[in-house]
Amino acid sequence: MSRQHNIQRAITELFDVVVIGGGITGAGIALTAARKGWKTLIIDKHDFAFGTSSRSAKMIHGGLRYLQNLQIKLVKEALHEREHLLKEYPHLVKPQPFFMPIYKSRLSKIKLGIGLSGYDYLTGESSMPKHAEIDLEEVKQRFPQLKTDAMVGGFVYYDAKTNDARLTNEVIQEACDLGAIALNYFELTTLQKGNNKIKSITCEDKIAEKSFTIKSKVFIAATGIWTDEILRKFDSNDTKKYMMPSKGVHLIVSANHFPKDCVMLLPTANGDGRMIWCMPWDDNLNVIGTTDTDYNEGNDEIFILENEVKYILDSVNAQLKEKKLTEDDILSVYAGIRPLLNDNDENKKSNQRSRDYQIWWNNDNMLTISGGKLTSFLSMAENCIKTIEEKHAIQSTDNDEIIINTLIDNFKHRYGVKNATLIANIAQEELELTQQFTGYEYCPAEIIFFIRYQNGQKLDDILTRRTLISYQMKDFDEDLVKTVSEIMAKELNWSAEQITIEINLYKHSWKLMHSWK
Ligand SMILES: Cc1cc2nc3c(=O)[nH]c(=O)nc-3n(C[C@H](O)[C@H](O)[C@H](O)COP(=O)(O)OP(=O)(O)OC[C@H]3O[C@@H](n4cnc5c(N)ncnc54)[C@H](O)[C@@H]3O)c2cc1C
Structure with a gap:
């Protein structure tokens, strides 16, 4: 879809939600x-992920350090999210071992x-190993760059890492695949209020240098x-300071300086x-x-x-023992x-401040969410949407879309x-097509998808x-095979005789899978 389109x-439709800010927090909300099925617009005054969401430490983690401040709930939620993201975005969120030295004193x-x-x-159930202790010999072998005089060994534990900017952009892409509209370089400049509500907002398209009203x-x-x-x-008389930000600087060096398979956690020099x-x-x-700071x-x-x-x-x-970084x-x-x-x-140091987030209503229809972590963006988004649902009965204008x-x-x-979109489109033809076969986690829409899009011609195919049904079928399941053959017959114009032939052909293949008996 072109930007112009x-x-x-954006300027002609009435949205269910407009998300202002296309960092990971806004991206997660737009996706949710x-x-x-809500009509959704997400805007950002810069590029998406221009802000903090491209400048994090790139860790998808529970935050071991926060346990020191007893932020148990925050850590538990983030660990749960970490596991979820490892599964949902395996190409972007990857397991990462961390090494932590144990010092004598x-x-x-x-x-x-x-x-x-x-x-x-x-963490509970996890796809990643639990922490393990390693002795000094192994430390020396795996981290030959490190001084080890004061060490007695180390721990290795697992968290995950990501590319924060790519993750944000992929989440926004996913939201757009589901019908959302995304506009970067589109800045909220003023809000029009009335009756304890935002009636509309004015945005500046920073590329075309034009202003538009959004509802x-x-x-x-x-x-x-x-x-x-x-x-x-929102309120020029409000002088309250909602945020107390802190700055974090990172250096990028070649990976050749350090081990390429493990993060090294080291104490700072200034104590x-x-x-x-x-x-x-x-x-x-x-x-x-x-x-x-x-x-x-x-x-x-x-x-x-x-x-x-x-x-x-x-x-x-x-x-470092030698070869110091310059x-x-x-x-x-x-x-x-x-x-x-x-x-x-x-009086609190910035590293002692909570990494938690808050969601609050500014008036009847404007909600603010702030704080939190990259790792927790989906659960933050869910809580945000839940908060809206408690106050507003938003029905999607388009039931089919839901x-x-x-x-x-x-x-x-x-x-x-x-x-999944192709299968969902097939299911739209007749909703019974999503009814699962008894005893198997597949439905007719998937069978039709395999025929139409992945060249399925025979029952065995x-x-x-295309499915693992044959592997699950310990005893020949006449009912299931008949049902699937009828679906195939419709798609491939099989006659009644052809159905019998195809079932017999499949029976032969199935028997070979059980031929040891
Ligand atoms: C140094 C550092 C390390 C971190 N490390 C980690 C980590 O390892 N793991 C982790 O889970 N979290 C980490 N975090 C926290 C995490 O990065 C942030 O919580 C998260 O990125 C915040 O995302 P956000 O969407 O709320 O904000 P942002 O990403 O800043 O997004 C806000 C967006 O709002 C837009 N905007 C502002 N005003 C307007 C306007 N008027 N109109 C339209 N758009 C507007 C901005 O352009 C911006 O893109 C770290 C943070 C820092 C700073």
């Missing part, structure tokens, strides 16, 4: 709303061990560190009790991070200071601003979104190579 729709082995056991416990039943501000700025537009990590990333890069400057252009780079370099170098080794640097909620505690989206959701885990 999308803008035309589109899955519900630093954090004791017992304390670390308890923390990691708690982390494993909160929606509900508006959601998911603008991260820009939350205060948006809420001033502030924090850890620095060197994480192998994509395209032979290694991400080293990070700093955590209060931030009160501009959000659209973030400068990186010499002392921030030095803090990271010094910390890594303090742990400024020359740095390929690039980036800084992200954490959208931390203001807890009105000026049905089709639900069907896509059901099939996409097995077939991916593209083929469908039952053995």
Whole structure:
């Protein structure tokens, strides 16, 4: 769909929800709303993922560190989300081992061990291994760069890593596949209010330099560190500081400097009790991070200071035996601003502030969500949509759209979104086509899909190579084979005689699979 076409729709249609902010938070909300069949628009004043969502540490994690602050609920939710994302986006969210040294006089082995056991416990069932201890010999072998004089061994545990910007853009693409409209370089400039509601918003198309009015039943501000700025537009008399952001700088170096299979977690050099990590990333890069300092400057252009780079370099170098990193080794640097909620505690260090999020109504139809983590974007989105449902009875204007989206959701885990859409379209012809066969997790719409799109010609093609039904069928299931043959007969114009021939042919193949008896 062209940008022009999308803008035309954006200014002429009444939306169920307009999401302001196309970072991971807004992307997750747009996807969840589109899955519900809601008419959804998502806009961003920059590119999608321009903000914090392309400048994170790239970890999909529970946040082992937050256990120290007893943020158990937050960690548990994020660990649950981590498992979900590993399954849902396996090409973008990948398991990643982490190495944590055990020092003679630093954090004791017992304390670390308890923390990691708690982390494993909160994870529950996982596709990744639980933490394990390694001895000093193995540490020396696997991490030959590290000084080990003060070490007694180490722990290896698992979390996951991602490409945050690509994840955000893929989630927005998925929302658009389900009917949402996405416009980047489209800035909310003013809001028109009346009767405790937002009547419309004015947006500037920053590419064509034109202004447009957009209408929606509900508006959601998911603008991260820009939350205060948006809420001033909402109410210029509101002087409350909703956010207390903190800055995190990362260095990018070649992956060749460090082990390519494991993150190294190392204590910082200045004794502030924090850890620095060197994480192998994509395209032979290694991400080293990070700093955590209060931030009160501009959000659209973030400068990186010499002392921030030095803090990271010094910390890594303090742990390296030889071949220290120099400024020359740095390929690039980036800084992200954490959208931390203001807890009105000026004395707290930024790394002690909660990474939790909040959702609140500004009036009858404007909702703000802020805070949180990349890892938790789907559960944040679900809570946001639930909050809307408690107040507004949004019915999709197009009932067919809801049905089709639900069907896509059901099939996409097995077939991916593209083929799930084809199957959902087939199911639209007659809803009985989604009725599962007794004893098997397949339905007629899938059989028709295999015939129409994947060259299924014979019963054996469908039952053995397109589905796994033959493998499940311990005893020959006359009823099931007859039902499937009738579906095939309709699609392939088989006569009654042909059906009998095809069933007999299949029976022969099935018998071969049981020929040892
Ligand atoms: C250094 C650092 C490391 C981190 N590491 C991790 C990690 O490893 N794992 C993890 O889970 N989380 C991590 N986080 C947290 C995570 O990155 C953030 O919680 C998340 O990216 C925030 O996403 P967001 O969508 O809320 O905000 P953003 O990504 O900032 O999106 C907000 C969007 O709103 C848009 N916007 C603002 N004003 C307007 C307007 N007027 N009109 C239209 N659009 C507007 C902006 O352009 C922006 O794109 C880290 C954060 C930082 C800073």
